[in-house]
Amino acid sequence: MNFNSPSPSEQSSLQPEWLRRLDAWRGLLAQCTLKPSRKNVHALRSQTLRLRVALQQRLQERGVNSAAADALRRWNKEGKRLRRALEPVRDADVYLARLNSLRSRLQGAEDSATQPNPRYLREISKLEGRLKRQRQRGIGELVAVIEARGKRLNRLSGEIEMAMQPRLPSTAHSTAQAAWGIFERQAREIHEFDSSNLHTYRKRLKQALYLAEISAATDPLAGRLATDFKKINKAAGEWHDWQALVLEAGRILPGHGKQDGLLSVLEALAEKALHRALGQCRRCTARLLKNGGETRPLPPRKPVVSETGLQFDSEFRKVRISR
Numbered sequence: 001m002n003f004n005s006p007s008p009s010e011q012s013s014l015q016p017e018w019l020r021r022l023d024a025w026r027g028l029l030a031q032c033t034l035k036p037s038r039k040n041v042h043a044l045r046s047q048t049l050r051l052r053v054a055l056q057q058r059l060q061e062r063g064v065n066s067a068a069a070d071a072l073r074r075w076n077k078e079g080k081r082l083r084r085a086l087e088p089v090r091d092a093d094v095y096l097a098r099l100n101s102l103r104s105r106l107q108g109a110e111d112s113a114t115q116p117n118p119r120y121l122r123e124i125s126k127l128e129g130r131l132k133r134q135r136q137r138g139i140g141e142l143v144a145v146i147e148a149r150g151k152r153l154n155r156l157s158g159e160i161e162m163a164m165q166p167r168l169p170s171t172a173h174s175t176a177q178a179a180w181g182i183f184e185r186q187a188r189e190i191h192e193f194d195s196s197n198l199h200t201y202r203k204r205l206k207q208a209l210y211l212a213e214i215s216a217a218t219d220p221l222a223g224r225l226a227t228d229f230k231k232i233n234k235a236a237g238e239w240h241d242w243q244a245l246v247l248e249a250g251r252i253l254p255g256h257g258k259q260d261g262l263l264s265v266l267e268a269l270a271e272k273a274l275h276r277a278l279g280q281c282r283r284c285t286a287r288l289l290k291n292g293g294e295t296r297p298l299p300p301r302k303p304v305v306s307e308t309g310l311q312f313d314s315e316f317r318k319v320r321i322s323r
């Protein structure tokens with residue numbers, strides 16, 4: 001498959017994309033100060049990383065630019081601090097959503113044979129109460145970080161904008177080549193996926209996903225890569241969230257070693273999510289490698305300067321308690 005430069009019309013539509021992302025990120029930063037809702041917190045954390053990937057790609061397309069590189073380096077440093085402050089709030093939101101979904105499934109049991117142990121519901125409520133208090137503390141710390149570092153983050157984003165403004169028409173190539181390179185390196189390094197490497201693989205593949213998404217609207221290959229990378233990211237992320245909730249529940253709930261408590265339910269859900277994630281990861285990776293001869297992008301024409309008794313059905317819709 002040939003890897004062509006965008007047409008002039010495509011260039012004009014692609015060129016301001018990184019600027020739109022930068023403006024959207026600044027808006028999210030302001031919103032999280034005023035209203036650190038689940039949606040805003042998650043979006044800001046995700047967009048901070050997405051913007052970092054997009055800006056680094058933009059910098060590589062333009063070649064070495066010391067002013068832009070220095071501004072991006074300093075913005076990245078502040079962005080890491082911001083993501084660390086966002087993480088406790090984001091994690092609490094994810095855990096609370098998981099527990100709320102689990103409660104709904106438990107309470108939706110259709111007959112007495114599938115009625116949950118009342119202890120499950122009590123422990124869900126206790127765990128929720130602790131997580132809500134943790135979220136409140138996290139919001140206070142997050143707002144303090146944004147108030148202390150927000151002006152600097154905005155100033156640095158302005159410096160990036162000025163330093164990376166194009167002087168000539170964009171000659172950017174699709175980002176599918178860079179995305180494929182990241183995926184291929186990871187596929188060579190990991191020969192068998194399991195619980196010990198799945199989370200690391202997902203974190204590394206995120207950059208490939210975000211790169212593919214940049215060109216997904218204009219390059220069918222980037223779109224296909226983004227689709228498979230997104231499936232892996234979603235499945236592995238769901239497992240990691242369940243596994244992290246197991247660890248949090250084990251830390252908070254007393255008597256967590258008992259087999260009839262909530263922890264055993266969460267462990268079973270995490271195990272089920274792991275099997276589903278591993279299957280998704282293996283299928284997508286094998287398909288991409290098998291079709292590599294047809295889908296692997298060719299290098300760009302011009303060189304780029306680079307810098308328990310518990311059973312769960314497959315849909316997790318119902319919990320059955322074996323007698």
